[in-house]
Every structure is written in structure tokens, then in C-alpha cells.
């Protein structure tokens with residue numbers, strides 16, 4: 001039987017990390033975990049509780065909320081994929097809303113949030129045979145991952161891809177709004193004090209500006225084969 005490994009995929013927002021990560025996980029029969037969905041779920045909970053004041057999170061009750069919050073993934077046969085759950089409720093669509101996108105990087109910069117979610121992510125990775133994507137997977141969550149990929153793409157191409165995705169869901173946003181959100185999140189993600197987005201020293205870079213998913217799979221195939229025999 002092939003050796004099971006951990007694959008860590010980090011990179012900028014809307015680079016197609018999750019599409020790529022899912023394709024690798026499917027090919028290998030691995031578990032795929034979208035760590036961004038976990039930050040989005042916490043953000044949704046804080047928005048629902050009205051805990052943002054002038055764009056800042058009121059932190060007094062945060063610790064108890066983080067202790068109570070239950071984030072998971074369950075298989076949805078109608079979508080033929082895993083969906084994110086928050087305290088048992090499927091929130092897959094709500095966490096992709098522009099409102100959550102506009103607040104998530106602020107929430108992800110809060111140290112207590114990161115400590116709690118990293119703990120959950122490591123728990124999920126214990127058995128190996130996992131592909132996880134995010135911002136700090138190769139640097140903080142799984143520094144010993146056998147394969148680390150750092151993804152990037154031109155911001156304009158990224159905004160076009162995200163706009164198409166949002167339009168397919170009938171969400172009414174403009175190209176400029178999407179580009180602004182991507183650039184703001186890139187800035188916050190790279191400049192925060194805790195676990196900023198950066199390439200791990202031992203990560204391989206994948207710029208997919210002009211690549212299809214199939215081309216990306218060809219690119220990764222040999223590496224995966226070598227690491228799993």
C-alpha cells in the first residue's frame with residue numbers, strides 16, 4: 001500500500017487553491033480540508049452575534065464563544081462534496097457571502113481564533129492522508145508536511161475567477177469590488193503579526209495564471225508519486 005502523506009497548500013485568495021486541493025484529494029482518496037472555511041465559519045458566528053463594532057471584533061466574549069463553537073465538515077450527496085457545518089447547521093453558502101469575505105481577514109488576524117483553529121486542524125491531520133489549503137498550513141499547522149505548495153496568480157485573473165463564481169451564485173457584485181476585496185485580504189493576510197501568509201522555505205511555487213486544472217494536475221503528479229511510494 002502507498003505511503004500516506006500530508007499535502008499543505010498555501011497562497012493568495014482566489015488562486016484556485018480549493019479546486020486544486022480537492023482534485024488532488026480525489027485522485028489519492030485523501031481527506032480534503034478547507035481551513036479558510038473554518039475562519040469563515042467563525043466570522044459568520046461573530047456577525048450573527050453582532051460582535052463587530054466599527055469593523056473591530058468586541059473581544060470580551062470571544063474566548064467563551066471559541067470554546068463553544070463547533071465547526072465540522074459533512075458529506076452532502078446532492079452536491080457530491082463536503083460542506084461546512086457550524087454547530088451542526090450547514091453554512092456552506094452563507095460563509096461564501098461578500099459580507100463574510102469582507103470581515104474574515106480581520107477575524108483571522110486575532111491570535112485566540114488562530115490558536116483554536118490550528119488545534120482543530122492538527123487534530124484532523126493526525127491520521128495523514130490529508131490535503132489542507134489555507135494561508136499558514138505549510139508554515140504553522142503542518143511544518144513537517146511531506147509536500148508543500150505555494151500558489152499564486154495575477155490579481156486581475158484571480159478577481160475575474162472570483163467574480164464568475166459569485167455571479168454563478170447570483171450575487172450582485174462588481175469586478176472592482178471583488179478586486180478590492182482580494183487586494184485588501186492579501187494585504188492583511190501578509191502583514192498580520194500572527195502566522196502571516198508567506199511561502200515556507202521548502203514549498204514549491206505554483207503560478208497558475210495561465211494554467212488549467214488539468215495542467216496543474218500534470219505538474220503535481222510526479223511529485224506526489226515520488227513521495228507516496
Ligand code: CDP
Pocket residue numbers: 012013014015017035036037039040104105106108109133134135136137185189
Ligand atoms: O477562498 P479564498 O482563497 O479567497 O479564501 P479562504 O481560503 O476561504 O480564506 C478566507 C480568509 O481566511 C483568508 O483571506 C485569510 O484571511 C483567512 N485564512 C487564514 O488566515 N488562514 C488560513 N489557514 C486560511 C484562511
